[in-house]
Amino acid sequence: MPEPQALLEPLELDALYITRPENVRYLTGFPHPEDAQVLIAPEGAFLLTDPRYPEAERESRIPARVLKREEREALFQDLRGRVGFEAEHLPYAALERLRELSPAEWVPTKGVIERLRLKKSPEEVARIRQAQALAERALERALTLLRPGVEEREVALEIEFFLRKEGAEDVAFPPIVASGARGALPHAGASEKRLEPGELITLDLGAKVAGYHSDMTRTVALGKPSPEMRRVYEAVQEALEVALQGLKPGRTGKEVDALAREALGRHGLDRYFVHSLGHGVGLAVHEGPGLSPYTEEVLEPGMVVTVEPGVYLPGVGGVRIEELVLITEDGIELLSRFPRGYLEV
Template sequence: MQELQALLETLGLDALYVTRPENVRYLSGFPHPEDAQVLLTGEGAFLLTDPRYPEAERESGIPAKVLRREEREALLKDLRGRVGFEAEHLPYAALERLREMAPVEWVPTKGVIERLRLRKTPEEVERIRKAQALAEKALEHALGLLRPGVEEREVALEVEFFLRKGGAEGVAFPPIVASGVRGALPHARASEKRLVAGEMVTLDLGAKVAGYHSDMTRTFALGKASSEMRRVYEAVQAALEVALENLRPGRTGKEVDALAREALGRHGLDRHFVHSLGHGVGLSVHEGPSLSPYAEEVLEPGMVVTVEPGVYLPGVGGVRVEELVLLTEDGIELLSRFPRGYLEV
């Protein structure tokens, strides 16, 4: 808590009003952050919620105030000085209401709590491990469903049901099941398309456990794939290996992204890699740090990132393989353990 109060001094603020749900949960541990806020002052951090959550004091890791509307307004009216708000999350209309309730100087801030979330604690890593282990069980289950005639959305629904039945709060994101030509769409949602023998099938899924997410992708051949798609798979696999070999603290995301693109370039496929190499994972399934052509930030131990090179050939198909990785003091640890070699099912 002293670190947070020192943060106020660094920012030149008397208080910070935190509204982004992931940041609220990070600061408080409260499992219903979409209906709460955290007010950080020189006296400490306080969770603010409403009478729908009478157990908030027990569920929160910081002092909680269960307030009716008029009580909330009275509390905010007592604020003084410069009060920061999360400019990237708070809607303008909500800011206007705050200004009416508390005529203090409202100061926009960006990425304040997000920067604290970049490096995971051992407890956070353990929650991500559990989410990843559950996702891998769901992927194993999904493999048994891949056969000609099955709809993509049938597989996606089975994955979601499996994760929830296994104890997940929910899916990290709607599972991606992209087969055949739809594999050329990096974020294709599962559709009514039926699987066809000889196609590549991309499965991208993750679980949410105790607020923390996992994320992984594997691409399989449904029967015997074409020689072209087998070549694409091997190129993606090579790019992934290069990235993992060079991913470590002290590197920038930009450097590792460039190495993966160079590896694909040796196969003449780099122009078909249309997204970033990876992203951070934690309370959000997409958060900092980034592995991209624009990521100048130096990677540090404790960060958890995906590494996910992909090749997408319009009208033909695509391949993506994604690992979940913890950066350690002397290198990396793979949090994803599911085999990633070429596999025909």
């Protein structure tokens, strides 16, 4: 990562105010980024937080200032020139307050730190590996609970409890446990619905470790599913394999997404694939780069993405299989190691 102040000259800025928590953590390592900001100035960058975090100087990689409200306002009153802010994150009311306090010209910016986060360092990849390994252990635990009569939310709660107990900072997102017809809802929250024999069950989960996330999905059968849903499973598995074979540096997200859609189209199922093929994973569980029909971004070594084709039949059920993948110099490395073949429990 370049020195933060090196970002100013290309943007023709005198300072840059960073408020998005993931970007604050990326620049500082501070574990409470939702209550902190970073101000980048020509003389350097420093973390801003409040007296609830007296340990900030020790926990931040860059100098930290623990400021009371009046001290923070005095700091902004001293700003001059062109000061960039994160237009996609800073609320309008907060921007208006900054303009009241400061004579500076507040300039909207977009994606400045996010572009730096696209390619992961070896240290970042190591944290994602840790999060993924922990999530896979949680999935192993969840599979032991799948039997007729168990509520979806019981399984989801056990996943959360296991992850926390085994050292996760947090879950990456509330676990998805979607059985039977609810599997047709791509982001179905776990409900009080009870599992039934012959259903497919989609489990989508991830862990957060040292700020970094994992994300994976498996769809399993509780006994024998219908021939139709078994056919859907095989089609999604094929689409996943085709996409993984085509995923390599130099390809665009749009090109890889098209491979999966074409594979599903050969089975007449592409119209039931209603979301993008994948997304980046790191300090946010959903970040760049994307794998979608609209993504022209070229994939590069060091990027970490999901590959998650799915088919969702309204009123019937759904299948999604998701892998977590590191783009390498000559191809890919699967960070997710959990078996993905057809499984009956």
